[in-house]
Amino acid sequence: MLDVRGVKKVYEGAGRTVEAVRDLTFTVDEGDLVCLVGPSGCGKTTLLKCMAGLLAPTAGEVLVHGDRVVGPPADLAVVFQEYGRSLFPWMTVRDNVGLPLRHKKLTRARRRELVAESLAAVGLADAHNAYPWQLSGGMQQRVAIARAIAYEPRVMLMDEPFAAVDAQTRAELEDLIRGLWRRLGVTILFVTHDIDESVYLGQRVIVLSSSPTVVREQLTIDLPADRDQLATRSDPNFAKLRAHVYEQIQAAKRGE
Numbered sequence: 001m002l003d004v005r006g007v008k009k010v011y012e013g014a015g016r017t018v019e020a021v022r023d024l025t026f027t028v029d030e031g032d033l034v035c036l037v038g039p040s041g042c043g044k045t046t047l048l049k050c051m052a053g054l055l056a057p058t059a060g061e062v063l064v065h066g067d068r069v070v071g072p073p074a075d076l077a078v079v080f081q082e083y084g085r086s087l088f089p090w091m092t093v094r095d096n097v098g099l100p101l102r103h104k105k106l107t108r109a110r111r112r113e114l115v116a117e118s119l120a121a122v123g124l125a126d127a128h129n130a131y132p133w134q135l136s137g138g139m140q141q142r143v144a145i146a147r148a149i150a151y152e153p154r155v156m157l158m159d160e161p162f163a164a165v166d167a168q169t170r171a172e173l174e175d176l177i178r179g180l181w182r183r184l185g186v187t188i189l190f191v192t193h194d195i196d197e198s199v200y201l202g203q204r205v206i207v208l209s210s211s212p213t214v215v216r217e218q219l220t221i222d223l224p225a226d227r228d229q230l231a232t233r234s235d236p237n238f239a240k241l242r243a244h245v246y247e248q249i250q251a252a253k254r255g256e
């Protein structure tokens, strides 16, 4: 579903050149949930922007379902970290979620149905008429997730979407994403710098090196599909996997 081939990105500015991503190659199968983890500043956001068609890579290419990405692909949605900046404050929750659907040829009734279904799926069935600024941070991020799923994408790219919410809300949102993923069969690439989160959420974890970035390791997470914040996190296998990813990230930071 996602095919990243030799992606390199160099930012050229006045007197400053930054090689953010050196040479990244990996694939994500249809229906998989893959977490991408790496040290801060290693180019995770840069990579997602290249994958979402928001930024052109300096070299290499990204294919989504076999088609080369040259602009935002039709059946791909992105959830960003800063929910506060990704929702429009002057629009109600309903209008924010329905906004991308205006680009689809749908009847008004179908649009309403999709908005209602996706808000219900994230537990916000009664917040249609609220404005984003009337909601808590966790609720605003739920609205951003609802907006992504209302679009019925085949692929969702998520860029550290829970970095700004408190630990309890974060745990709830992690379970929400796993639940939606299992129910909707969508392919998800989830970027995080949180090692525990990557192991808890992913079917696979891709560990990136420090900048200039390459893939350091790909790890299969052989934990049961039914995950539970208490049981899974106290599973000895979970501890082993997180220790392994932690060691990899530390080694990446040391530049080994």
Ligand SMILES: Nc1ncnc2c1ncn2[C@@H]1O[C@H](COP(=O)(O)OP(=O)(O)OP(=O)(O)O)[C@@H](O)[C@H]1O
Pocket: 011, 012, 013, 018, 019, 020, 039, 040, 041, 042, 043, 044, 045, 046, 047, 193, 211
């Ligand atoms: N528009 C830009 N112009 C110049 N350099 C940039 C730009 N965007 C990012 N960079 C540089 O590219 C590198 C990678 O940044 P990026 O935001 O992709 O990393 P990241 O892994 O997402 O970081 P974090 O985990 O801290 O969010 C950094 O050195 C950053 O300064």
